[in-house]
Amino acid sequence: MSRVTSRSSVCHVGRGRTFAAVATVTQQPAQRGAPNTGRFSSSVVKKAVMAVSGIIMILYLIAHMIGNLKAFSGAESFNEYSGWIRTIGEPAVPTQTVLWIIRLVLLASVVAHFWAAYSLWAQARRARPVAYVTKKRVQQSFASRTLRWGGTIILLFIIWHILDLTVGAVNPAGGDTTPYERLIASFSNIPITLFYVVSMLLLGLHLRHGIWSAMQSLGQTNRRRERSVNALAYVVATVLTAGFLLVPLSIAFGLID
């Protein structure tokens, strides 16, 4: 076990010409802020919140991606699918009940995820008040470094995406259209398609690190599982990114119209 002693007892602190003038000081440890004992103030609990909300979003994205592929079977099939989401559970429950449950769970996940991300970001800034003049990366991946800015862009993407394809408010074809018409209108537009592509690539990076990180945050990794967890992260990230890019790129290149 480590000793509980005051540090920095052996350091040269002083201005002088001889070693005799070099003083030895013992710093009196100053308590910096009392520990916060609330559950959700713990950085580890915040990470667990992030991991769970992230996993919920990933499960949704898998279903969402598969649904999108309906675009390949034509307008009718796609619009039918879109209608089906709204009527799941009928007549046992009113129209859109299930859809709204999914929406609320997702909204809660996004809010929780963003809250934890923001609060850990702020904590990290306090933890490095003075930047290094020189700092090298030893092993960190590009994916792990782009989580925060990447995540922010993904958030903007989600907002725009809903306004575009769900509500139709910012869609080139307008809101009074079928889902399929909105889909085609958006991805016949080059800037919109580019934004979509960039966001999906960022999502892929986010998930490449995020899935490994979530398993680690939930205490599920160990040396034996390290390779399989990383492989899982690569596979899920790649499949989701590729799956989401398939439809817009096919429209942009005229394979679907």
Added chain:
Amino acid sequence: MNLTLKVWRQVNPTVKGKMVTYHVTDVSPDMSFLEMLDVLNEQLILDNDDPIAFDHDCREGICGSCGLMINGIAHGPQQTTTCQLHMRSFSDGDVIDIEPWRSGGFPVVKDLVVDRSSFDRIIAVGGYISAPTGTAPEAHSVPVPKQDSDAAFDAATCIDCGACVAACPNGSSMLFTAAKVAHLGLMPQGQPERDTRVLKMVAQQDAENFGGCTNIGECSAVCPKGISMETISRLNHDLLGALRAGAVPAS
């Protein structure tokens, strides 16, 4: 060999510091990095200049005092402590940047010396076990699975140097705290405090202005003792388990 050093000079915690350039000549490749700094300091003293303050004690890689950021890497190019780093790792004419550990939890005292008492406070809140006093019990009376004792021993090799914090893009002390939590939590003797230990130690590290872990792995890559990322997963597992078991974080 001859070297150019750019060293962080800061008079005290409140004054802003800056990098100052020095030249050292006739450095032997067999010198340790700290010995090279000693040579520079002797020269500075002869020149009536203020010697560079840096922490050191054992100079044999076990006390963890000698942390320096060397060319942007904690403890320099080898995965060892600064005192065990030798000048043969550099070549003639090199320019070497030397900075203190930088973290909210490690305020600079002077030049390259930082105050690491935050680590002591993290240990103080949970880095202990309750054991009856008196004659030591027969060691074999409490069996420990080999796997656990090996993992606990690996964690126990942490020397509290702080390189993990220095290297972490989030300034997080997670690897250090995880090493302490794993070290005691894996042993039968550490069980009574297991749940409260992890809660208190994490709460303390958050309060000390260390960042949160984002599982980037820079810490483990520079840790002179090679403490693994698995250790952090173990801490997370313990903490979530402690909350499920209803342990209270309050002291």
